[in-house]
Amino acid sequence: MSVGEIRVAINSDQDIVSARQKxxxxxxxxxxxxxxxxxxxxAISELARNIVSYARKGxxxxxxxxxxxxxxxxxxxxxxxxxxLDIRQALxxxxxxxxxxxxxxxxxxxxMDEFEIDSQPGRGTIVxxxxxxx
Amino acid sequence: MPxxxxxxxxxxxxxxxxxxxxxxxxxxHLRQNRTQLREEWVVRITETRLLTAMTxxxxxxxxxxxxxxxxxxxxxxxxxxxxxxxxxxxERIIPRGVETHEVVGIVLLLRDVLARSLFAKxxxxxxxxNRILDAYEPAANRIANTVAVGFVQExxxxxxxxxxxxxxxxxxxxxxxxxxxxxxxxGVIDPQRARQLTEQLLRGIRxxxxxxxxxxxxxxxxxxxxxxxxLVQTVEASRLLGATVIxxxxxxxxxxxxxxxxVDLGKMNTVGDLQGGIEQAERLLGYKVEKLAEPR
Amino acid sequence: xxxxxxxxxxxxxxxxxxALSDADLNQLRMGLVQQVVKFRSRAVIVDVTAMDxxxxxxxxxxxxxxxxxxxxxxxxxxVGIQPEVAFAMVQLGLTLEGVATALDLEEGLxxxxxxxxxxx
Numbered sequence: 001m002s003v004g005e006i007r008v009a010i011n012s013d014q015d016i017v018s019a020r021q022k023x024x025x026x027x028x029x030x031x032x033x034x035x036x037x038x039x040x041x042x043a044i045s046e047l048a049r050n051i052v053s054y055a056r057k058g059x060x061x062x063x064x065x066x067x068x069x070x071x072x073x074x075x076x077x078x079x080x081x082x083x084x085l086d087i088r089q090a091l092x093x094x095x096x097x098x099x100x101x102x103x104x105x106x107x108x109x110x111x112m113d114e115f116e117i118d119s120q121p122g123r124g125t126i127v128x129x130x131x132x133x134x
Numbered sequence: 135m136p137x138x139x140x141x142x143x144x145x146x147x148x149x150x151x152x153x154x155x156x157x158x159x160x161x162x163h164l165r166q167n168r169t170q171l172r173e174e175w176v177v178r179i180t181e182t183r184l185l186t187a188m189t190x191x192x193x194x195x196x197x198x199x200x201x202x203x204x205x206x207x208x209x210x211x212x213x214x215x216x217x218x219x220x221x222x223x224x225e226r227i228i229p230r231g232v233e234t235h236e237v238v239g240i241v242l243l244l245r246d247v248l249a250r251s252l253f254a255k256x257x258x259x260x261x262x263x264n265r266i267l268d269a270y271e272p273a274a275n276r277i278a279n280t281v282a283v284g285f286v287q288e289x290x291x292x293x294x295x296x297x298x299x300x301x302x303x304x305x306x307x308x309x310x311x312x313x314x315x316x317x318x319x320x321g322v323i324d325p326q327r328a329r330q331l332t333e334q335l336l337r338g339i340r341x342x343x344x345x346x347x348x349x350x351x352x353x354x355x356x357x358x359x360x361x362x363x364x365l366v367q368t369v370e371a372s373r374l375l376g377a378t379v380i381x382x383x384x385x386x387x388x389x390x391x392x393x394x395x396x397v398d399l400g401k402m403n404t405v406g407d408l409q410g411g412i413e414q415a416e417r418l419l420g421y422k423v424e425k426l427a428e429p430r
Numbered sequence: 431x432x433x434x435x436x437x438x439x440x441x442x443x444x445x446x447x448x449a450l451s452d453a454d455l456n457q458l459r460m461g462l463v464q465q466v467v468k469f470r471s472r473a474v475i476v477d478v479t480a481m482d483x484x485x486x487x488x489x490x491x492x493x494x495x496x497x498x499x500x501x502x503x504x505x506x507x508x509v510g511i512q513p514e515v516a517f518a519m520v521q522l523g524l525t526l527e528g529v530a531t532a533l534d535l536e537e538g539l540x541x542x543x544x545x546x547x548x549x550x
Contacts (some may be wrong), residue, residue, distance in 0.1 A: 013452035014451050016452070021449065034514060035517060038482065038483065038514040038518050039517070039518050039521065041483045042485055042521075042522065049487055052452075104486050104522065106523075107521065108522075110522070111522065332517060333513065333514075336517060337513050340512075340513055343533060343537075345533075367520040367521070368520075370520045371513075371517055372516075373525070373531060374508075374511045374525070374526060374531050375533055376531045376537055376538075376541075
């Protein structure tokens with residue numbers, strides 16, 4: 001089985017919906033449980049929303065990964081927006097933030113298994129997250 | 135067509151037998167002395183106190199098939215049959231409590247017994263002995279490896295299966311009354327189990343249309359930050375489905391931990407013990423439980 | 431995609447049909463509050479059974495709806511959150527604190543009936 005790469009351009013809030021729907025479809029195709037597919041779709045939604053809110057436009061890339069003994073999905077959110085000044089601060093939160101405004105990155109980190117971020121002020125942001133099939 | 139082009143030529147072709155030729159000789163020797171060598175091996179197994187979970191007859195029977203598969207693997211240099219046999223053997227002996235070191239031990243013993251018999255046979259021709267051992271050792275090691283790996287894989291499979299079964303058993307979502315579920319949690323909660331538990335409970339709430347859930351954690355030995363947060367999340371997720379959660383059986387130690395790590399107990403509806411929890415749940419559901427008469 | 435709002439007695443029922451965009455949600459927020467004023471409704475039920483993802487924006491919008499409606503003296507109940515969606519929400523720290531929830535429409539209506547009984 002091979003699942004290729006899907007790129008979704010994020011230019012408006014409409015694209016958030018289509019990005020997460022494509023993500024869910026790919027996750028299901030890769031054999032993720034529907035519970036996991038929901039977690040993945042939710043993470044995509046958050047990442048895509050960050051792009052719309054802070055960078056206006058960017059891209060979500062979805063990829064299946066086939067390791068030696070496991071299968072996973074990678075979601076990469078990239079933009080050329082203003083970037084993040086203080087990454088550590090952006091990743092901090094109390095465990096039960098009640099959905100107040102914010103980047104939502106700590107939440108995305110909890111939804112997924114692996115989380116990487118690269119950002120510099122003025123140079124855009126790349127967030128790459130991964131989830132492995134159980 | 136030039137013969138054997140590209141294959142390295144042995145340094146002294148007229149004197150040195152091919153390894154396969156040596157193996158054939160070896161196999162013939164092992165077949166000839168089958169009864170005696172097998173006997174010796176069984177004696178060594180008993181002496182070393184291996185396979186104590188099995189009777190003498192059983193050991194002998196298994197030893198015979200292992201011996202024959204062993205010789206066959208040497209002869210054919212095909213390990214699939216041996217692999218299948220190792221798996222089959224493991225399947226039979228794992229439930230008897232045979233340990234990994236025993237299986238590895240007996241295969242190594244057989245290797246030694248056979249090597250000794252080779253020493254005895256070729257003691258007057260040291261060069262030949264060396265060449266025979268050159269052919270024998272890699273094959274023997276590969277056999278030992280195959281059997282050991284086969285056993286361990288089978289064991290892991292059994293363990294996985296048991297874990298699965300235990301996990302299923304260890305998170306029973308019980309309906310005690312219409313709209314009331316009880317989830318008794320016993321033992322250690324790791325993140326994986328916590329997640330499974332939450333998912334099962336949420337599904338249970340939906341299928342049973344539960345309004346109140348009593349989570350009893352009397353049987354939970356310890357709780358760290360992660361587990362505590364999982365519990366809080368379970369409570370919150372249940373509420374999103376419209377169900378109220380009552381947590382019972384919170385030991386003073388766990389309560390202490392939760393307060394220390396800053397878990398907001400105010401969000402959690404806690405009642406001392408399971409009975410109290412069920413009583414409160416019944417009140418929430420509008421039940422009034424009364425004793426009809428004193429039991430005689 | 432617009433969210434249909436159904437009036438049933440003193441209760442307004444908004445049913446999410448499928449995945450909604452931010453614009454749809456914003457529209458719903460305005461629409462609901464206007465109708466609560468117009469019909470002097472006592473309560474609003476938002477049925478999210480069809481929502482396959484509830485992210486921070488959707489969750490925040492629901493809370494804002496509930497708060498605005500409370501300012502009009504009415505009650506809001508969110509019904510139909512799916513088990514998997516609820517699990518993802520709490521992972522994100524979205525708990526809809528202070529907003530009433532029920533299993534489904536039937537339960538939501540039962541909850542409101544009970545509530546109206548005791549308050550009137």
